[in-house]
Amino acid sequence: MSRTKKETEGLTLLGNNATRYPADYAPEMLETFVNKHPDDDYIVSFDCPEFTSLCPKTGQPDFGRIIINYIPDQLMVESKSLKLYLFSFRNHGDFHEDCVNIIMKDLRKLMQPRYIEVRGIFMPRGGISIVPFANWGDEAHAALVAQRRLAAFPLSF
Secondary structure (H helix, E strand, C coil): CCCCHHHHCCCCCCCCCCCCCCCCCCHHHCCEEECCCCCCCCCEEEEEEEEEEECCCCCCEEEEEEEEEEECCCEEECHHHHHHHHHHHHHCECCHHHHHHHHHHHHHHHHCCCEEEEEEEECCECCECCCCEEEEECHHHHHHHHHHHHHCCCCCC
């Protein structure tokens, strides 16, 4: 069954040819739509291989990949709004660990998913790669939270 016009009327960015690209961190860019399958536990994954932010100390650009996985409840994040939101970190000065936690918390607040995880895979800086991982789950997914967190510890690169 297709989405009705009423179901998509709150999505202002999708199909908009006059897209505004934010100059700094912009969580207000995020938009949601209703999950048509709330009775099912299923996974939605996003891969952003061109994530950039700035070092808060030097102002130098940091490059990485952001991977987001979540199990939706009632709301889902619209992908163009997510793309613009992630793009808004381009001029944002924060450490890699902070960026990953901010993304996870913003999406959790926005959607109130059953489970969410965000992993950042950042390019080496000074010979060191940083791979932060943040996750959260509701009570029904507490075992998944613990399992995924444990699995996030790399044995090697």
